[in-house]
Amino acid sequence: MNQLPAAGTHAIPHGKRRSTALRFARDLWSMRALYLMLLPGIAYYVIFKYIPMYGIVIAFKDYDLLEGILHSPWADPWYRHFQFFYESPYFTQLLTNTFLISVYKMFWGIIPSIALAILIHEGRVLWLNRVIQTLSYMPHFLSWVIIYGISIAFFSETSGLINRWLAESGHSTIPFLSSTGLFRTVLVGTDVWKDLGWGAIVYLAAMSGIDTTLYDAARIDGAGRLRRIWHITLPGIRNVIVLLLILRLGSVLDAGFEQIYIMYNIQVYPVADIIDTWVYRVGLEQLNFSLATAVGLFKSAIGLTLVYLSNTLARRWGGGLW
Structure with a gap:
């Protein structure tokens, strides 16, 4: 006697699953050039963005260069470095x-x-x-090194063009680069x-x-x-x-x-x-x-x-x- 699927379940016929997989494979092959062009970008993010995220565990360890990530001891308590920064x-x-x-x-x-x-x-x-x-x-x-040099040339209190002009005009110089204000x-x-x-x-x-x-x-x-x-x-x-x-x-x-x-x-x-x-x-x-x-x-x-x-x-x- 055939058994009906349990209530609340939705059985997907094997033939339908196969046709969906074939359709997906055909679409993938038809756009293979576009996916090939995507590969370098995907590889960049995987290699340089996602794989290095494993290093996040260092935040919860007392990291030692000689011991490496795996063998470095865990911080006690685990939030010690966060607490140090907060305090x-x-x-x-x-x-x-x-x-x-x-x-x-x-x-x-x-x-x-x-x-x-x-x-x-x-x-x-x-x-x-x-x-x-x-x-x-x-x-x-x-x-930014070049821009800093340009800033020194204009804003330096001793040799900057603006302050030299102010000094020659009889005004006080302005400490642009050393003033908290x-x-x-x-x-x-x-x-x-x-x-x-x-x-x-x-x-x-x-x-x-x-x-x-x-x-x-x-x-x-x-x-x-x-x-x-x-x-x-x-x-x-x-x-x-x-x-x-x-x-x-x-x-x-x-x-x-x-x-x-x-x-x-x-x-x-x-x-x-x-x-x-x-x-x-x-x-x-x-x-x-x-x-x-x-x-x-x-x-x-x-x-x-x-x-x-x-x-x-x-x-x-x-x-x-x-």
């Missing part, structure tokens, strides 16, 4: 500096890039647009200058995808240039702005290690010392790899949380990554 007298200062510098760079990095993209998009002299684009892109390809401004200003043109590329690409008939209709209705920008251009790139904001929120605890490590000095530690520079000094220079890994895991957890929350909010505005 550090610099914890609040480091978090504050990291968040403030990141937020300043995020805010002042987005608005000027959008403004530059709009100016280039609205420009009617093509050769001038190309010159402006080229000049604004060039700083992106300079290293001005150093963050220098950091944010040089970062904006470096990435201004590069950031505008994405917005220009988004603007090129806006339907030109919308501008024509608005022009016929008597809308001026500012009205067209406000009601057509900005809404047209809204999703791109939200997308880039979500991506930048994920790295809000990465305030720019290379820039700050090259440009800061002991006089501005109270306003410029961030998590990464502290970990480099305390964790890596003293070979405390467990502490460095624990702080890195802490940063990743916060970044993941911020990306998830910002994406949830963005979905309510019609955007989002997923």
Whole structure:
């Protein structure tokens, strides 16, 4: 006597499973060229992103270079390195500096890039647009060492052009690079200058995808240039702005290690010392790899949380990554 499937179960016939597998194999073979082109990218992420994640266990161990990851003893208690960072007298200062510098760079990095993209998009002299684009892109390809040298040439209190001009005019010199009140401004200003043109590329690409008939209709209705920008251009790139904001929120605890490590000095530690520079000094220079890994895991957890929350909010505005 044949038995019926138990209630709540859905048996998939063997023939149907086989036909699904064959259809999948045919689709895979028909698009083999595309999948082959994907392989290098997949291999990169697997080799350099996912496999090294095994090293996260260092955060819960007292890592010893000679013993290796597997044979190093476990920390007692397991959260000891996280606790050490949390109880550090610099914890609040480091978090504050990291968040403030990141937020300043995020805010002042987005608005000027959008403004530059709009100016280039609205420009009617093509050769001038190309010159402006080229000049604004060039700083992106300079290293922070070169930009620091340029900053010294302009902002040094003893030999900088600005302070030499002030001294010759009978005014007091300004310690741009050693003042706790001005150093963050220098950091944010040089970062904006470096990435201004590069950031505008994405917005220009988004603007090129806006339907030109919308501008024509608005022009016929008597809308001026500012009205067209406000009601057509900005809404047209809204999703791109939200997308880039979500991506930048994920790295809000990465305030720019290379820039700050090259440009800061002991006089501005109270306003410029961030998590990464502290970990480099305390964790890596003293070979405390467990502490460095624990702080890195802490940063990743916060970044993941911020990306998830910002994406949830963005979905309510019609955007989002997923």
